Amino acid sequence: MTLVDRKFTVELNGTKQRIHLLAERAGLPGLIVLHGGPGVPNRHAFTGRLRELAQDFFLILWDQRGVGGSYRPRTQGRLTLDQLVTDAASLTTLVRDRYSLPRVNVLGFSWGTELGIRLVQRHPELYAAYVGSGQAVDGIRNEAIGYRHALEAAIAAGDERGVRALRRIGPPVDAQYRPVVRGLITQRQIAGRHNPLKPPASGGWVQSLAGGILTNPEYSWRDRWGYARGATRSLAELWPAVTHYDFTQDAAELAVPVTFLQGRHDWTTPSELVEEYAAVLRAPSVRLVWFEESGHGPSSTEPEKFMRELRAALAETETP
Structure with a gap:
């Protein structure tokens, strides 16, 4: 029996945002999931092929400001990286305190890894560990x-x-x-x-991103409408402002353990850059796990290994 399975909106910094909380039992560590894009929610992955992670983590699945169920053009304001970092930190605090979570970890995908690095860099007190897949390094x-x-x-x-x-x-x-x-x-x-x-x-690249959102029962018609209206806007507002970074310089030291789950054949966030970053990053621990049969999406192409390596990465942060 699932302990928590709640899909609802919360007020975060002046605008309503859509989340889904999922956990199979009490006492699990939190895992806030930062989707890619910008503007491409991935809640359906965790209610589908990655659902069994709810046995190990209190999953915090979030449509970021400006897209999907969080599309609120009258109240969301112009999208910025700083605002999304603030939203993620506020959401973490709200869920952690409401459900008495022992700790919270961060899992970022693609664009969400840029957001994730900034999040743990600015708020190390909130997080036990960071995991990035399709890791952004140098825009x-x-x-x-x-x-x-x-x-x-x-x-x-x-x-x-x-x-x-x-x-x-x-x-x-x-x-x-x-x-x-x-x-x-x-x-x-x-x-x-x-x-x-x-x-x-x-249907091409766009369909490959949007297909799960437009057809999956995880999303309401309002969520789908918000994706259709918000995805291009999110990309247009965020992309020009979020490509000038070099984490080998800007985030060369982090206060939490770090793991990269990286497809060997990733050309969207090139693996050679992730290897460079892992070599220079100073953190309590740094692990780089290769997925030899994957490109940019090892959670899709090698889901069993992905879940196994994610558990292994975050087991080290468990409280004795």
Whole structure:
């Protein structure tokens, strides 16, 4: 019998935001999940293929301000990294205190790893450990490497249409494509089309991200409407402002244990940068776990190993 299974809205810093709390038994440590995008909720992953994690963690599943069930354009204000960090810290405190959680850990995916690093950097007193999958490291180098890889892959595959599209948007300048959102989506679509680890998703890159949201019963019609309205807005408002970072310099020291669960063949957040960051990061412990059969999403491609390694990473933070 599930102890907690509550889906509702909470007031966070002046606007209502959607969360789902899930736990199979009492006394579990909290795990706040920071989805990617910006603007792509992932609650359905934890009520689906990763559901058994609720046996080990009090899951805090959150649609970030401005998207999904948290789309409130009249009250959300302009989206900023600082505001999202504040929201995440407020949510952590609210849930921890209301449910008397012994501790809370952070799990970030893709864009959520940038948010997650900033969160534990600014509020180390709130968190026991950090885990990042598809870890962001250096925004400018990230996009330069990703663009080059997509172009090389398209040329090797004889994808003349993809090559023309990439050359039309041009290589990113200071991590920004031309036009910003459309250019970014074009690069991601072509890179995904030539990913050797999986066949192209029906409907392309956008459908691969949105499909679970638009069809999964985890989301109400209001949540889906908020995703449709908010995802592009979130990307447009956040992306230009959140690509100028280099964690090897900006976050070279963290006060909590850190684990990276990284696909060996990740070209969205290139694995070579994650390896560099793990080598220079100073923290109570730093672990880099490779997923040899994965690209950017090891929780999807190797879910059993992902859950096993996540448990192992966070078992070290358990209170004796």
